[in-house]
Amino acid sequence: MPTDSTPIAKVSEAPTNPGAAPRQKRFDVADLYRGPASTGEAVAGPGAIPLDEKLRQAYFWIVNHAIISPHYDLEYNTDKPPQVFTFGDAKAKLSLPSGQSYSSFVLVPLLNFAVRRRCLLVGGPGRGKTASATLMGILAGYSVREVRRGMQHGQPQMTISDLIGNPLPADLVAAQKMDDIRIAWRKWLSMRVKIIDEYNRIPTRTQSALLTVMGDNYAEILDQIYECPESAWFLTANDDAGGGTYQVIEALRDRIDVVVHTLHFNNRFVDELLTRIEENLKPEEVMPAAIIFNEAEIDRMGDAVREVEFAPALRRRLEFFASQFEFFEPAAEQLEYKTKDTAKLSGIDFRALTALDTGKDKVKDIGAATKNGFSVRALMTVLVFAKALAWFRGYKAVTLDDLRNIVPFVLHDKLVPDTEAPFFDAAGNQVYRVDRVGWIRRLFDLSCAEFDRLSLDKDDPVTALETEFDGGLQGVSEAEARARLVKIERLLAEWGKGRKLYGPMFDDILKLKYLHQRYTNYLAWLLIR
Amino acid sequence: MSAIFRDALLARRERFNALFAEARHYQPQLDGAAFGCVLIDSVAPLVEAAAAAGADAGEVSDGLYTVALELYGHGMLGPERNDPWVTAGWTAMTGLAGPLGRAPRRVTAAVSNALRNLGQTPGARPAEWIAGLRACAEIMDEPETLLRAGQALAWRCGMAHYRPDALAILAALPAELAARVLGLPDPVRVPEALGRMAVDPWHDPGQPAHPARLTRVARVGGFRGFGGVFLAPPAVTLLDGELHARDGNSEGGIWRVCADAFGATFHRTVIDKWTEAGTRGSPFKLVKGRVSKVGASEADFPDLAVVTSVAANATTLAATTPLSHYIWLVAAG
Structure with missing residues (x-):
């Protein structure tokens, strides 16, 4: 673990997350110039430290020197179990993790920086949201001044011109056609880190322009287009629940990939604040050059993250978890439409519909605790951020802990709780009406427990059929195709014998229908060939 | 302290004070007076030398201040605790004024680290290395090329494990600079010397030839x-x-x-x-x-x-x- 006793310009020494040491080191003449003094330049080429190591060094520099966030809420354990202590009448738990653990408030924005997505930092005023976003801009190689000038501050009078740019007045008068009108685009559009401070204070119309930039990566005025570079976005909001000056349009909220809460300031660290005041310390002014990423490195980070393996067994757990939420039996007659999305589109009161959903244990059915399901975008974001977290930790494959730790931050604003659902009335669950991160993590744990109870790791008939199908249809004989169709029909018939219908089975049934269709079509093709 | 260095410090006073305060926050034992001695004894002569060679004294001061503070924090530069080779190196770097003025932080940090590494390697010869680097700087003021020559020079000064990399570096260096590294009076002899050294680890082109036995x-x-x-x-x-x-x-x-x-x-x-x-x-x-x-x-x-x-x-x-x-x-x- 890096220590606090290093001077601010010094980054934590590699390896920050030590594994087994290489046995035979290749000698590298570049080592001659490595040592206690930092050259202030990122080393390029074969002698450069790996990018995941550099990102960890950036993380430790930020938590040790810049953002006072002495929290380790993203917990990891080694083979040794954590030590758990309980406090107070309510038995509040504290666990001391046995592995290297992290502060979500610093790590999640850092991962967002690495994969260039959109991160919302929420929390009360003066808790470090803007400071954290500013540091991300400096990490991308911008000066403090550039980051501050490029930061867009949401305010009720903000116009589209304020946000994106304006046509040159002379061209407006002299232009014979639209193409002749030159636009003075705002400089922030060209930055690789984009910061929107208090985005929920931006007027609705301007939010729509922001949506285009955020979602489609271009800006448009008077038919003129500005293509933005791929960027990491950081938005801040004091109140994520829509309490800003303007209601945030849903499409814009949906574009946000991860949401991270500011954690409280531990008052045992007031001395740090005092020193900063007395000695006029400004960490953002003195970020070590060794942890600053250039454009090519940021590109390479994205590539490296994509290469991290997401094993099929883990993918199944994620599928099982995700499939819990969309199914909503009272929403339609035809199975495909029995979804919460159908219910939402109907405009009918959700509570009135949930009253029709009877016969199931609504405490055990975690799908009954939400008003919606996963979007494809949310699922893709889970995959990307889980890979990013594993990569950050120096792993080549995503672990279950990575998935468990990242899911709450991705689904924070995507999974809407039905706080009147019986789940929240169950003993010990009331707190989840308030604690969104804890609630989602609890849902994930319950889903994994159910997955284990059903032994789906070992015995999953749909996976077996999928594997068979993934082998390809080429060369499958008519008899074989018919046999597979029979297998699917038998399985459906067996499932139809009275088991209650829950989300995962809903997806499985539809998958079986898909496979049945593919075989049916194949069989038809075989017969007319 | 010269007016040049004093003005450079004054111009960036706030930043320098913040850097020191930040460092002392994490290393409370850092002493302002002792670091002042480092600035006067080690940093000022280099800034003055680089300024005399045409460099911007402010930029050079900024780079050197950062490195000096780091080294002071590590007990490698300073009146009470220091690494004698690093301390000597900062004195000797007045002979690198040209490259130092172009890349002050890069050069001083690299030279300091190199001297530390040479000093900690039994049998290596740091004094010979810094003298050799000064000789190279007489004909080369481009920092990166000079530092590459320094890597090859480290091999000649006892870092035998750098041999393959050093030979490759020497082959890519300008012949005149490679000749300086190898101690050859005539750059024309460089290719032949490299060819012999590649096959015979005991060949020293700087030594007179004698029958092999x-x-x-x-x-x-x-x-x-x-x-x-x-x-x-x-x-x-x-x-x-x-x-x-x-x-x-x-x-x-x-x-x-x-x-x-x-x-x-x-x-x-x-x-x-x-x-x-x-x-x-x-x-x-x-x-x-x-x-x-x-x-x-x-x-x-x-x-x-x-x-x-x-x-x-x-x-x-x-x-x-x-x-x-x-x-x-x-x-x-």
Whole structure:
């Protein structure tokens, strides 16, 4: 673990997350110039430290020197179990993790920086949201001044011109056609880190322009287009629940990939604040050059993250978890439409519909605790951020802990709780009406427990059929195709014998229908060939 | 303190104070007065030298202040605690004014780290290195090229493990600069010297040529109690073509040994299995103190009459004896 006793310009020494040491080191003449003094330049080429190591060094520099966030809420354990202590009448738990653990408030924005997505930092005023976003801009190689000038501050009078740019007045008068009108685009559009401070204070119309930039990566005025570079976005909001000056349009909220809460300031660290005041310390002014990423490195980070393996067994757990939420039996007659999305589109009161959903244990059915399901975008974001977290930790494959730790931050604003659902009335669950991160993590744990109870790791008939199908249809004989169709029909018939219908089975049934269709079509093709 | 340096400090006073305050926040023992001495004794002369060479005194001060603060924090520069080689290096860097003015932080940090590494490598010669670098700076003020020359120079100053990289660097350097590194008066001789050094680790182009004969080219290792490497008389072998040494019996530590005409370095390592190498597959033979090599005359080495282990590759025979902590290296030198 890096220590606090290093001077601010010094980054934590590699390896920050030590594994087994290489046995035979290749000698590298570049080592001659490595040592206690930092050259202030990122080393390029074969002698450069790996990018995941550099990102960890950036993380430790930020938590040790810049953002006072002495929290380790993203917990990891080694083979040794954590030590758990309980406090107070309510038995509040504290666990001391046995592995290297992290502060979500610093790590999640850092991962967002690495994969260039959109991160919302929420929390009360003066808790470090803007400071954290500013540091991300400096990490991308911008000066403090550039980051501050490029930061867009949401305010009720903000116009589209304020946000994106304006046509040159002379061209407006002299232009014979639209193409002749030159636009003075705002400089922030060209930055690789984009910061929107208090985005929920931006007027609705301007939010729509922001949506285009955020979602489609271009800006448009008077038919003129500005293509933005791929960027990491950081938005801040004091109140994520829509309490800003303007209601945030849903499409814009949906574009946000991860949401991270500011954690409280531990008052045992007031001395740090005092020193900063007395000695006029400004960490953002003195970020070590060794942890600053250039454009090519940021590109390479994205590539490296994509290469991290997401094993099929883990993918199944994620599928099982995700499939819990969309199914909503009272929403339609035809199975495909029995979804919460159908219910939402109907405009009918959700509570009135949930009253029709009877016969199931609504405490055990975690799908009954939400008003919606996963979007494809949310699922893709889970995959990307889980890979990013594993990569950050120096792993080549995503672990279950990575998935468990990242899911709450991705689904924070995507999974809407039905706080009147019986789940929240169950003993010990009331707190989840308030604690969104804890609630989602609890849902994930319950889903994994159910997955284990059903032994789906070992015995999953749909996976077996999928594997068979993934082998390809080429060369499958008519008899074989018919046999597979029979297998699917038998399985459906067996499932139809009275088991209650829950989300995962809903997806499985539809998958079986898909496979049945593919075989049916194949069989038809075989017969007319 | 000169007006140039004083003005440079004043111009960035707030930043410099913030940097020191930040550093002291995490290292409360840092003393402002002592760091002031570092600025006056070590930083000011370099800033003045670089400014005289046409550099921006403010930029140079900024870079040097940062490095000096780091080194002071690590106890490598300062009136009370310091690394003598690093301290000497900061004095000597007035001879690098040109490259230092172009990349103040890069050059001072790299030179400081290099001197630290050379100073901590037994047998390496940091004083020779910094003198050599100054000689190179007389004809090269482009920082990166000079630092590459410094890497090759480190090999010549005892960092034997850098040999392959250094040869590659020398081949890519301007001939005049490579000649300076190799101690050759005439750059025309560089290609021939590199060609010979590539095949013969015991060839030193800076030394006068003489007929090749088998000789003890080096005696490396030694007793740890006297500053050497081994606790017990060692044994040698070849693993993947590289010379390795073991401390005493099979329980001892293992080192990879890099040795050539310019020095020898030992590097702790872990291996799967120790196997005796002997002289098989090599042009050498050792029988009762008499060493022979295909294509060279025989020579007697009475100290090697009784040996505990022998290993040889195409150019070098290594042998150990029962009563010595040294490894004998014999080659046609």
